[in-house]
Amino acid sequence: MLELVQRPVVDDVFDEFFADPTTPRANYARLAVTLAAVETDTLVNGVRAINAALLRRGVTFTVYAESSGTERIFPFDPIPRIFSHREWRRMAAGVEQRVRALNAFLHDVYHDGRILREGRIPRELVHSSDLFVREMIGVRVPNDVYIHVSGIDLIHDDQGTPRVLEDNVRTPSGISYVLENRDVLKRTFPRLFDGYRIEPVDDYPLRLLRTLQEAAPHGAREPNVVVLTPGVYNSAYYEHAVLARSMGVPLAEGRDLLVVDNRVFLKTTAGLERVDVIYRRIDDDFIDPLYFRPDSALGIVGFMNAYRAGNVGLANAIGTGIADDKALYRFVPAMIRFYLGEEPLLENVETLDCSDPVTRRHVLAHLEQLVVKRTNGSGGYGMLIGPASTAAEREDFARRIEATPRTFIAQPVIQLSSHPTLVDGQLSPRRIDLRPFALYGKRVDVPPAALTRVALRKGSLVVNSSQGGGSKDTWVLAAEDDDA
Amino acid sequence: MEYTIDHETAYRYPQPVSESYTVVHLQPRTNLRQYCTRYNLSVEPGARVFSYLDRFGNDVQHFAVMPEHAQLRIIARSHVVTLPTSGGEIPHDVDAARLHADPLVSELADYCASTPYVALGPEVTRLADAVPAAADDLATYFLAAGSFVHDAFTYRSGVTDVRTTVADVIDAGAGVCQDFAHVLIALARTRGIPARYASGYVFRGAGATLGAEASHAWAEAYLPPYGWVGFDPTNDRLVDDGFVLVAVGRDYGDVSPTRGLYRGVDPGSLRVTVAVDAAAAEQ
Numbered sequence: 001m002l003e004l005v006q007r008p009v010v011d012d013v014f015d016e017f018f019a020d021p022t023t024p025r026a027n028y029a030r031l032a033v034t035l036a037a038v039e040t041d042t043l044v045n046g047v048r049a050i051n052a053a054l055l056r057r058g059v060t061f062t063v064y065a066e067s068s069g070t071e072r073i074f075p076f077d078p079i080p081r082i083f084s085h086r087e088w089r090r091m092a093a094g095v096e097q098r099v100r101a102l103n104a105f106l107h108d109v110y111h112d113g114r115i116l117r118e119g120r121i122p123r124e125l126v127h128s129s130d131l132f133v134r135e136m137i138g139v140r141v142p143n144d145v146y147i148h149v150s151g152i153d154l155i156h157d158d159q160g161t162p163r164v165l166e167d168n169v170r171t172p173s174g175i176s177y178v179l180e181n182r183d184v185l186k187r188t189f190p191r192l193f194d195g196y197r198i199e200p201v202d203d204y205p206l207r208l209l210r211t212l213q214e215a216a217p218h219g220a221r222e223p224n225v226v227v228l229t230p231g232v233y234n235s236a237y238y239e240h241a242v243l244a245r246s247m248g249v250p251l252a253e254g255r256d257l258l259v260v261d262n263r264v265f266l267k268t269t270a271g272l273e274r275v276d277v278i279y280r281r282i283d284d285d286f287i288d289p290l291y292f293r294p295d296s297a298l299g300i301v302g303f304m305n306a307y308r309a310g311n312v313g314l315a316n317a318i319g320t321g322i323a324d325d326k327a328l329y330r331f332v333p334a335m336i337r338f339y340l341g342e343e344p345l346l347e348n349v350e351t352l353d354c355s356d357p358v359t360r361r362h363v364l365a366h367l368e369q370l371v372v373k374r375t376n377g378s379g380g381y382g383m384l385i386g387p388a389s390t391a392a393e394r395e396d397f398a399r400r401i402e403a404t405p406r407t408f409i410a411q412p413v414i415q416l417s418s419h420p421t422l423v424d425g426q427l428s429p430r431r432i433d434l435r436p437f438a439l440y441g442k443r444v445d446v447p448p449a450a451l452t453r454v455a456l457r458k459g460s461l462v463v464n465s466s467q468g469g470g471s472k473d474t475w476v477l478a479a480e481d482d483d484a
Numbered sequence: 485m486e487y488t489i490d491h492e493t494a495y496r497y498p499q500p501v502s503e504s505y506t507v508v509h510l511q512p513r514t515n516l517r518q519y520c521t522r523y524n525l526s527v528e529p530g531a532r533v534f535s536y537l538d539r540f541g542n543d544v545q546h547f548a549v550m551p552e553h554a555q556l557r558i559i560a561r562s563h564v565v566t567l568p569t570s571g572g573e574i575p576h577d578v579d580a581a582r583l584h585a586d587p588l589v590s591e592l593a594d595y596c597a598s599t600p601y602v603a604l605g606p607e608v609t610r611l612a613d614a615v616p617a618a619a620d621d622l623a624t625y626f627l628a629a630g631s632f633v634h635d636a637f638t639y640r641s642g643v644t645d646v647r648t649t650v651a652d653v654i655d656a657g658a659g660v661c662q663d664f665a666h667v668l669i670a671l672a673r674t675r676g677i678p679a680r681y682a683s684g685y686v687f688r689g690a691g692a693t694l695g696a697e698a699s700h701a702w703a704e705a706y707l708p709p710y711g712w713v714g715f716d717p718t719n720d721r722l723v724d725d726g727f728v729l730v731a732v733g734r735d736y737g738d739v740s741p742t743r744g745l746y747r748g749v750d751p752g753s754l755r756v757t758v759a760v761d762a763a764a765a766e767q
Contacts, residue, residue, distance in 0.1 A: 113591065117590070123591075138539050260550065290744070305534065
């Protein structure tokens with residue numbers, strides 16, 4: 001029998017499962033009963049089988065820091081995370097609001113720059129960002145939508161208050177794990193679902209396809225969509241393939257696409273086929289060597305011309321990175337007020353801008369208590385977790401901050417909430433976050449398909465797949481099941 | 485003045501190439517000082533030419549030649565009327581307060597910072613310190629800096645190429661018009677004056693046909709109330725109706741006359757000829 005999960009004896013951490021040391025929260029009451037009756041071996045063996053199957057099916061990612069380029073699975077944890085319908089709706093509304101504001105910001109910085117002229121955001125911050133793509137200035141995109149797919153990373157702080165940790169509005173990945181996790185959990189541990197009615201995740205590809213079709217230039221009837229991947233060596237190649245297959249659209253590499261007379265075509269065995277929308281999973285820099293990195297062999301020569309002319313839709317638009325530059329993150333609440341005239345529904349995390357000399361001195365003096373991140377980074381690469389760092393690491397970061405202050409921000413260490421997780425045959429509290437995905441076609445849609453990442457190492461606060469994290473199935477209860 | 489300009493660019497490839505995509509900045513601008521009455525771009529082998537207005541207000545053309553070809557010829561013909569600069573007044577008395585009071589200045593951030601070809605740094609600051617002008621009158625400083633570049637640097641081709649940055653030019657002490665322009669831009673920016681790169685043509689006398697350097701370049705500084713003031717450090721003179729402006733950008737990288745990519749093995753060779761003729765006498 002499993003040791004029935006116990007609330008961790010840590011005061012300053014919010015526990016998702018337990019309301020108090022002996023009582024599970026309402027969402028989890030039924031699961032607690034089920035878990036109490038499950039044999040430990042069943043769970044452990046099931047997980048082992050799942051992880052082996054994931055590896056076999058190629059549900060892997062590559063860790064870039066490892067020189068060998070090892071293919072790894074994103075370890076699966078069988079204990080699901082459960083949201084009440086009400087809680088989910090509240091968060092989804094916050095995500096929706098944030099994405100609308102970020103999108104409005106992108107349209108603004110690439111056109112009038114109203115928010116800069118009115119001094120709400122320092123122009124210097126935008127112009128000094130290497131994520132600001134000048135080639136997009138003045139370029140109209142269909143429906144003025146830039147951020148068709150985004151992943152807004154949320155955490156619960158020590159009070160259980162949801163906060164946005166970071167916005168990912170370039171090419172966020174992870175949705176394939178959401179689909180896989182639900183699938184394997186259902187097949188391996190159907191009993192866990194006893195007594196629950198939860199929102200499905202498997203219509204995500206359909207919703208994504210609809211979003212992409214809405215990104216087509218005006219007048220394209222039954223738009224042809226393709227998924228553009230950098231290829232098999234990309235860490236998220238599996239996801240690119242799964243999404244293309246489940247949407248029923250071609251998976252293409254740059255060399256499969258050709259620009260003729262300012263229009264994009266897919267090379268097929270039957271000749272050239274017009275492409276209306278590209279769901280690209282390659283970075284801005286690589287998309288068109290004629291305008292961006294000339295050495296890119298992954299992109300489509302002349303694409304920018306076709307795009308600028310309005311002959312093809314692109315999801316996400318080029319240049320969205322300026323909206324998730326971490327130096328601009330602290331201005332997102334201001335964007336929400338400025339563009340939408342609304343109060344932010346989701347809290348930010350306090351953020352210190354290292355380019356300000358006074359703030360920088362404070363940061364350098366308190367590195368041990370802070371988290372330092374690169375402003376243009378993602379995936380948990382190149383960050384410093386103060387309390388877990390060595391003196392040598394802190395010195396190294398201090399040097400780098402002094403050298404290029406614009407490229408670093410610092411945040412207080414946020415105590416991510418914890419959730420019971422199967423570790424070494426026992427349920428132990430581990431820190432988690434949440435990445436809901438927002439789709440923006442004609443309006444913003446936040447499907448109940450979110451990725452919960454879990455830091456598998458004890459006490460670790462880093463949940464990124466590339467940094468040794470795992471993932472959990474994430475349940476959103478159906479409306480009428482809120483009191484399950 | 486009235487000019488006809490024939491700008492021909494010919495690429496030759498020892499082994500045929502295909503799928504060549506080209507972007508050109510060859511169309512003279514129309515603004516308060518000049519009027520482009522006619523512009524025609526022809527391409528051999530034939531290709532459909534597309535045009536767009538870039539963020540600097542330049543008219544840009546692009547085209548693609550898909551079948552195999554061993555030669556690509558791009559011929560731009562234009563007819564431009566330029567107006568004398570009003571009163572011929574030499575810009576002066578522009579102090580930093582006046583510059584910053586200008587409503588447009590805050591939007592010129594891109595012309596004040598380092599750009600790929602114009603990296604600001606200690607070597608630029610040192611050079612600016614050597615400019616013989618008080619820095620409180622920005623207009624006088626800019627013009628003095630232009631003359632200073634003319635005097636301090638040797639005009640010599642072959643020292644630099646299209647990838648040369650300001651630091652390299654300062655190091656070499658020599659370069660061509662593009663390099664002179666970049667240095668002057670750097671000297672302006674390092675003193676807080678918004679400055680940009682201007683490419684175009686300069687009239688050098690009736691019937692003059694020049695080689696690859698005929699495509700000219702100079703610098704423009706934003707100096708209210710005069711607006712954009714052009715100075716040609718290569719010829720040590722203010723830009724007047726003897727100049728035809730084609731394109732402006734942060735530096736050469738934004739406005740290179742022709743650039744492109746093709747599928748093929750060999751680098752090929754390039755020949756550019758430009759003929760700028762004054763048509764005024766024919767009137």
